[in-house]
Amino acid sequence: xxxxxQPEQExxxxxxxxxxxxxxxxxxxxxxxxxxxxxxxxxxxxxxxxAVSVEDAQRVLAGEKVDVVLCDYHLGAFKGPEVIxxxxxxxxxxxxxxxxxxGGENVAAASFRAGAIDYLRKAQVSPAALGRTLRHAVEKHRxxxxxxxxxxxxxxxIEALTRQQKEMRxxxxxxxxxxxxxxxxxxxxxxxxxDGLAGETTPEQRDYLAVAQRNCAAIQRNIDDILxxxxxxxxxxxxxxxxxxxxxxxERVVACLESRAxxxxxxxxxRRPERSTAALVNVDEHRxxxxxxxxxxxxxxxxPRGGEVAVELEVDETEQLLHVSVRDSGRGIPxxxxxxxxxxxxxxxxxxxxxxxxxxxxxxxxxxxxxxxGGDIEASxxxxxxxxxxxxxxxxxxxxxxxTGGSRTASSQGPGGELQHTLGS
Amino acid sequence: MQRILIIEDDEDIARALQIRLEAAGFATTQVHDAxxxxxxxxxxxxxxxxxxxxxPGGNGLEVARRIRALPEGxxxxxxxxxxxxxxxxRAAIEREGYHCIEKxxxxxxxxxxxxxxxxxxxxxx
Numbered sequence: 001x002x003x004x005x006q007p008e009q010e011x012x013x014x015x016x017x018x019x020x021x022x023x024x025x026x027x028x029x030x031x032x033x034x035x036x037x038x039x040x041x042x043x044x045x046x047x048x049x050x051a052v053s054v055e056d057a058q059r060v061l062a063g064e065k066v067d068v069v070l071c072d073y074h075l076g077a078f079k080g081p082e083v084i085x086x087x088x089x090x091x092x093x094x095x096x097x098x099x100x101x102x103g104g105e106n107v108a109a110a111s112f113r114a115g116a117i118d119y120l121r122k123a124q125v126s127p128a129a130l131g132r133t134l135r136h137a138v139e140k141h142r143x144x145x146x147x148x149x150x151x152x153x154x155x156x157x158i159e160a161l162t163r164q165q166k167e168m169r170x171x172x173x174x175x176x177x178x179x180x181x182x183x184x185x186x187x188x189x190x191x192x193x194x195d196g197l198a199g200e201t202t203p204e205q206r207d208y209l210a211v212a213q214r215n216c217a218a219i220q221r222n223i224d225d226i227l228x229x230x231x232x233x234x235x236x237x238x239x240x241x242x243x244x245x246x247x248x249x250x251e252r253v254v255a256c257l258e259s260r261a262x263x264x265x266x267x268x269x270x271r272r273p274e275r276s277t278a279a280l281v282n283v284d285e286h287r288x289x290x291x292x293x294x295x296x297x298x299x300x301x302x303x304p305r306g307g308e309v310a311v312e313l314e315v316d317e318t319e320q321l322l323h324v325s326v327r328d329s330g331r332g333i334p335x336x337x338x339x340x341x342x343x344x345x346x347x348x349x350x351x352x353x354x355x356x357x358x359x360x361x362x363x364x365x366x367x368x369x370x371x372x373x374g375g376d377i378e379a380s381x382x383x384x385x386x387x388x389x390x391x392x393x394x395x396x397x398x399x400x401x402x403x404t405g406g407s408r409t410a411s412s413q414g415p416g417g418e419l420q421h422t423l424g425s
Numbered sequence: 426m427q428r429i430l431i432i433e434d435d436e437d438i439a440r441a442l443q444i445r446l447e448a449a450g451f452a453t454t455q456v457h458d459a460x461x462x463x464x465x466x467x468x469x470x471x472x473x474x475x476x477x478x479x480x481p482g483g484n485g486l487e488v489a490r491r492i493r494a495l496p497e498g499x500x501x502x503x504x505x506x507x508x509x510x511x512x513x514x515r516a517a518i519e520r521e522g523y524h525c526i527e528k529x530x531x532x533x534x535x536x537x538x539x540x541x542x543x544x545x546x547x548x549x550x
Binding site: 173176177180181182183184185187188189191192195197216220224227238 | 435437438441442444445448479508509510511512528529530532
């Protein structure tokens with residue numbers, strides 16, 4: 001849009017606009033008049049070609065590079081729209097300006113419908129008006145051409161991206177299968193030896209095998225995370241909701257990670273309100289477990305020996321929300337990095353060699369999964385004091401509304417997938 | 426001794442299953458493609474079938490349908506093993522009334538499931 005034609009005087013005083021104009025008119029006097037106007041048009045350096053009939057015009061167009069056609073509405077037996085159709089058939093793609101003797105609204109409308117870029121009444125034609133209209137026509141045509149080309153490019157790009165996305169999905173699908181099949185054999189043979197099915201093992205052997213087994217589990221988690229992230233991006237991640245008690249889920253998470261915390265020299269504490277009513281949520285238990293183990297594992301990873309990781313459940317009665325905070329006493333997240341932690345591919349500072357990286361999709365996945373459940377995760381941190389991640393989930397309301405109870409699958413894509421909109425961007 | 430037919434194209438996994446199940450007190454036979462599945466059911470008359478979902482020569486559901494069409498295979502419990510975690514795959518398997526165990530599998534869970542499925546009176550899957 002920066003290429004808008006400049007005011008006339010400026011153009012006239014600097015460079016002139018070079019154009020090859022084909023005027024088509026069966027009245028020779030009118031052609032002569034156009035010629036004189038063009039010569040005097042300010043700021044226009046026009047070369048005028050003329051034709052007195054459609055056939056004549058087609059011949060000229062076949063041999064010359066014409067920028068714009070100036071065409072009489074009545075040309076022998078033909079009217080404007082027909083003339084334009086014939087000119088187009090001979091391959092001319094540029095703008096056509098319609099000239100009319102006594103042009104009414106219907107002549108103008110018919111001209112535009114046939115693809116004319118503008119129209120002028122012969123009585124109004126002056127050198128300045130003609131010059132301005134021609135330049136405007138050529139410029140407008142050039143812009144709309146550019147826009148059309150851009151649109152085509154975009155359509156091609158969208159098509160390519162859609163195809164790529166589909167291929168990527170297929171690739172992830174196959175990749176997962178091809179990685180998990182050998183992983184299954186590997187972990188199971190390790191388990192067979194560990195379980196003593198290949199004879200007695202020494203404590204040292206069992207220790208080594210346990211390391212191998214733990215790493216197999218890590219590979220499996222990574223494969224699953226990659227697949228989940230890919231599904232979230234294509235809107236195909238589904239959750240199987242079931243009503244469950246969040247406190248019990250928390251107990252399981254803590255029980256599962258207690259030994260790891262102990263090994264890291266940390267205290268892993270669980271705090272929850274003293275109340276009899278259960279904290280009910282309607283969630284995919286497996287997914288919420290995944291979120292919480294991820295948050296607690298991170299907290300353990302980033303907290304030095306002697307520190308504490310606290311998991312706390314709070315109930316917001318007024319908002320009908322449950323908050324699970326996972327607080328560590330680690331060195332915190334620098335303020336400039338805090339807004340980035342949920343971005344896909346976020347990693348802790350690479351120069352920090354004390355902490356191993358990961359795929360950088362863990363927290364991204366956690367937040368997306370929480371949002372799929374109508375919740376969210378927020379992070380806060382104070383350098384050198386610790387970080388706190390809060391998972392927020394809506395309380396399950398036990399009204400007997402349709403489909404709120406029991407187990408069922410909700411897909412972020414399929415019909416009835418009410419979760420679709422929550423994934424947005 | 427109860428007989429379990431393992432239909433699994435990955436021979437390493439089939440072997441691991443064989444070792445695990447035999448240690449748990451079952452007799453096993455194994456075939457490694459979809460084509461051999463039906464003859465193995467007719468000849469071996471197994472008490473239970475572990476079936477890999479994706480195999481050369483036909484997907485597992487197709488194989489299960491062929492087994493169900495046999496007079497010998499009409500009521501044998503069939504449990505699927507799959508490395509695909511696509512919800513669509515799992516849903517398709519469960520829609521046809523089969524149990525589905527994901528690979529890598531937990532062997533305790535697998536053995537427990539087999540015992541349950543073979544317990545008289547328990548609901549066959």
